[in-house]
Amino acid sequence: EMFGQLSTGLEAAWSKLRGQEVLTKDNIAEPMRDIRRALLEADVSLPVVRRFVQSVTDQAVGVGLIRGVKPDQQLVKIVRDELVKLMGLQGVGKTTVSAKLAFYLKKLGKSCMLVAGDVYRPAAIDQLVILGQQVDVPVYTASTDVKPSEIAKQGLAEAKKKNLDVVIVDTAGRLQIDKAMMDELKDVKRAVNPTEILLVVDAMTGQEAAALVTTFNLEVGITGAILTKLDGDSRGGAALSVKEVSGKPIKLVGRGERMEDLEPFYPDRMAGRILGMGDVLSFVEKAQEVMQQEDAEKLQKKIMSANFDFNDFLKQTRAVAQMGSVSRVIGMIPGMAKVTPAQIREAEKSLKIMEGMIEAMTPEEREKPELLAESPERRKRIAKDSGKTEQQVSQLVAQLFQMRVRMKNLMGAMEGGSIPALGN
Numbered sequence: 001e002m003f004g005q006l007s008t009g010l011e012a013a014w015s016k017l018r019g020q021e022v023l024t025k026d027n028i029a030e031p032m033r034d035i036r037r038a039l040l041e042a043d044v045s046l047p048v049v050r051r052f053v054q055s056v057t058d059q060a061v062g063v064g065l066i067r068g069v070k071p072d073q074q075l076v077k078i079v080r081d082e083l084v085k086l087m088g089l090q091g092v093g094k095t096t097v098s099a100k101l102a103f104y105l106k107k108l109g110k111s112c113m114l115v116a117g118d119v120y121r122p123a124a125i126d127q128l129v130i131l132g133q134q135v136d137v138p139v140y141t142a143s144t145d146v147k148p149s150e151i152a153k154q155g156l157a158e159a160k161k162k163n164l165d166v167v168i169v170d171t172a173g174r175l176q177i178d179k180a181m182m183d184e185l186k187d188v189k190r191a192v193n194p195t196e197i198l199l200v201v202d203a204m205t206g207q208e209a210a211a212l213v214t215t216f217n218l219e220v221g222i223t224g225a226i227l228t229k230l231d232g233d234s235r236g237g238a239a240l241s242v243k244e245v246s247g248k249p250i251k252l253v254g255r256g257e258r259m260e261d262l263e264p265f266y267p268d269r270m271a272g273r274i275l276g277m278g279d280v281l282s283f284v285e286k287a288q289e290v291m292q293q294e295d296a297e298k299l300q301k302k303i304m305s306a307n308f309d310f311n312d313f314l315k316q317t318r319a320v321a322q323m324g325s326v327s328r329v330i331g332m333i334p335g336m337a338k339v340t341p342a343q344i345r346e347a348e349k350s351l352k353i354m355e356g357m358i359e360a361m362t363p364e365e366r367e368k369p370e371l372l373a374e375s376p377e378r379r380k381r382i383a384k385d386s387g388k389t390e391q392q393v394s395q396l397v398a399q400l401f402q403m404r405v406r407m408k409n410l411m412g413a414m415e416g417g418s419i420p421a422l423g424n
């Protein structure tokens with residue numbers, strides 16, 4: 001069904017490129033609209049469609065034409081490759097998360113065992129075994145005709161024998177909620193009496209996540225959620241839904257496909273990201289994981305040594321822009337749902353204004369904001385070049401110095417703190 005509609009839509013797109021010599025931004029605009037429509041009609045969610053179209057457009061315009069390959073054929077190939085990627089990404093990320101979690105806990109000094117309890121997707125078992133090898137954590141498997149509750153029980157017994165600290169059971173889970181699956185999950189719960197029941201939610205599902213979380217929480221009772229694919233173009237609706245409809249916290253977030261791409265969820269850091277500071281925190285934390293304590297301290301000192309300049313400022317406002325629009329980011333923060341669209345537009349506008357002013361600075365001024373603090377002439381020139389008022393430039397300079405102070409405080413608060421364990 002999905003493919004039927006899709007191919008008709010794609011057909012229309014190709015036909016518009018016949019007779020063209022090259023792929024340009026202009027001549028693919030209309031075919032891309034057809035592709036977009038076809039995907040939406042096939043019920044692919046809007047953020048996914050946007051990302052898809054963007055990625056195809058970038059590739060199509062970016063590549064030189066291969067001799068002997070017609071533009072429409074080339075676009076077909078790009079679209080096909082992207083479709084394959086899209087299909088490959090349809091799971092919410094449950095199995096991946098199980099292994100990531102084992103890896104995460106291992107880094108905290110806990111010994112783990114993974115249990116392959118998703119017997120309905122045979123590939124899930126193989127996948128877990130491979131990931132388990134990758135992170136060097138034992139995986140307990142049984143044949144697919146054994147009941148998941150039984151597999152969980154056996155896995156737990158095995159882990160107890162080995163004196164392991166944590167057992168992570170990868171269970172079945174589908175977006176289409178049915179009674180059989182719920183009963184099975186309840187059986188697993190009864191069989192092993194878990195300390196944590198974590199629902200894995202794909203951040204891309206947006207507000208649809210609300211129904212999922214509500215049902216799982218009422219039926220099985222969850223202790224929290226893990227949000228995956230936060231690195232993608234998510235609307236952030238899922239993050240809000242989880243807390244709102246279940247009252248249960250998001251404990252961890254997935255930000256990529258690699259095993260190390262699992263992080264604790266900090267609502268305050270999300271807020272920090274809007275101010276452009278979150279990435280520094282994440283960076284320092286990542287650095288702490290790989291660096292000797294001594295080096296990590298040196299790095300912290302450097303950041304704290306009031307060297308934060310307009311280049312950093314710019315980098316961070318751009319990082320915010322990269323995460324999608326500010327409105328989406330704001331939407332991810334529990335408790336910030338009541339920000340009005342007008343306020344969001346205001347925030348987005350002021351980011352743009354700041355960027356314009358920083359772009360009008362000389363490299364030297366960007367590195368030494370003191371120059372601007374000391375010289376009204378310089379501020380006047382920047383105001384003129386960026387089309388802003390002198391007052392706006394002064395405000396920006398003041399903001400940078402405030403930010404330095406705030407950075408210092410944040411870094412201070414972080415000092416000595418490590419990654420909190422699950423459940424904190």
Ligand code: GDP
Pocket residue numbers: 088089090091092093094095096097124127228229230231232253254255256257261
């Ligand atoms: P399952 O069917 O729910 O068990 O899903 P999988 O664990 O097989 O994951 C489906 C796909 O999503 C895989 O290709 C994963 O690599 C990918 N994936 C999982 N988590 C993330 C994430 O946080 N970010 C990104 N970009 N991809 C992820």
